[in-house]
Amino acid sequence: MYDSLVPPRRGVTGAEPAMPTVDEPPREAGAPRAAEPPQDRLAAVAAGREVEAEVHDSVLAEPPVLEVDRFNLWYGAKQALHRITMPVPLNKVTALVGPSGCGKSTLLRSVNRLNDLVQSVRITGDMRINGDSIYDPRMDVIELRKRMGMVFQKPNPFPMSIYENVVYSLRIDGETNRAVLDEVCERSLRGAALWDEVKDRLQESALGMSGGQQQRLCIARAIAAEPEVLLLDEPCSALDPIATGKIEDLIQELRGQYSVLMVTHNMQQASRSSDYTAFMYLGRLIEYGATTDIFTKPVLRETEAYVTGRFG
Numbered sequence: 001m002y003d004s005l006v007p008p009r010r011g012v013t014g015a016e017p018a019m020p021t022v023d024e025p026p027r028e029a030g031a032p033r034a035a036e037p038p039q040d041r042l043a044a045v046a047a048g049r050e051v052e053a054e055v056h057d058s059v060l061a062e063p064p065v066l067e068v069d070r071f072n073l074w075y076g077a078k079q080a081l082h083r084i085t086m087p088v089p090l091n092k093v094t095a096l097v098g099p100s101g102c103g104k105s106t107l108l109r110s111v112n113r114l115n116d117l118v119q120s121v122r123i124t125g126d127m128r129i130n131g132d133s134i135y136d137p138r139m140d141v142i143e144l145r146k147r148m149g150m151v152f153q154k155p156n157p158f159p160m161s162i163y164e165n166v167v168y169s170l171r172i173d174g175e176t177n178r179a180v181l182d183e184v185c186e187r188s189l190r191g192a193a194l195w196d197e198v199k200d201r202l203q204e205s206a207l208g209m210s211g212g213q214q215q216r217l218c219i220a221r222a223i224a225a226e227p228e229v230l231l232l233d234e235p236c237s238a239l240d241p242i243a244t245g246k247i248e249d250l251i252q253e254l255r256g257q258y259s260v261l262m263v264t265h266n267m268q269q270a271s272r273s274s275d276y277t278a279f280m281y282l283g284r285l286i287e288y289g290a291t292t293d294i295f296t297k298p299v300l301r302e303t304e305a306y307v308t309g310r311f312g
Helices: 038-046 104-111 141-146 162-166 168-172 178-191 211-224 241-254 267-273 291-296 301-307
Strands: 064-075 078-089 093-097 121-129 148-151 229-233 260-263 276-281 284-290
Touching (some): 038 301, 064 104, 078 104, 104 121, 104 229, 104 260, 141 148, 162 211, 168 178, 168 211, 178 211, 211 229, 211 241, 241 260, 276 301, 284 291, 291 301
Parallel strands (some): 093 260, 148 229, 229 260
Antiparallel strands (some): 064 121, 276 284
16 A cells, blocks of 8 residues: 655664564454454564554545554664554544553654654654655654644643634734634634633633633644644543543534544543544554444454453
8 A cells, every 4th residue: 555665764774674473364354363362462462573453444445634654663772663554534533542551642643743852762654644744854844733733631721811822823823814813713612612611701811711621722722723633642631521521522523524533541432432443552553443343343352352341
């Protein structure tokens, strides 16, 4: 599917070393793999052996907004991501799940090159957003990040008014037309299901809002720039159940309008909020398919073991 690789960065030279693979007997397309204890495959990963990801046809049939192509990442001598290859469907919600330390957030942060800020990081492979190489040396990182929205685990509103938080991206692009700013502010706050709660106090400090409101404000700020991809890194992990429910409702409303890539540790949240789910383990993509299939009829027993809580 993919024909090219970006040259290795930050001192990585030559081709990737060949890695041993897990040998499996032939099987019919879509048929479950031969019965084996779930821990066998995961033990192979833990031993450093490469395993082929099970990517469902339903994912490959979707037009992609983002393509991850044989992507590897190291923190110094430690490899955190191993040959990740996956498309992220356009205008769908895709959830990344897996145990702590499996590389979910590292992969998410690599999409807008936040890992560039870590001195010891080096990568091979590539990612493409709407066909443009994210790791092309000619790519302007600032312009790249304008094409994406990022929402972190903990709400991080700017110390300014609610209004100025929402229109911040337009301000830094030089927009001064008040009518345009007002329209974007209202549209974004409505899109984040926050307008009715704050429309009468737009000039008040965003720091006076509740945690759940602040997180929805951060989403409004992200979608104000009309991003090609919206990245959510455990957006509900610091919120109470009521605020979490509102964020999940919001993610449901964003379906079909935005391409969302979301990290979550909450299996119920992934099953409720996403169209597609990717299961990762120790830096590898294990299985990736429609959320209903991953949670009700996964191809791999390892995936079933994880989503049903038998490990992780």
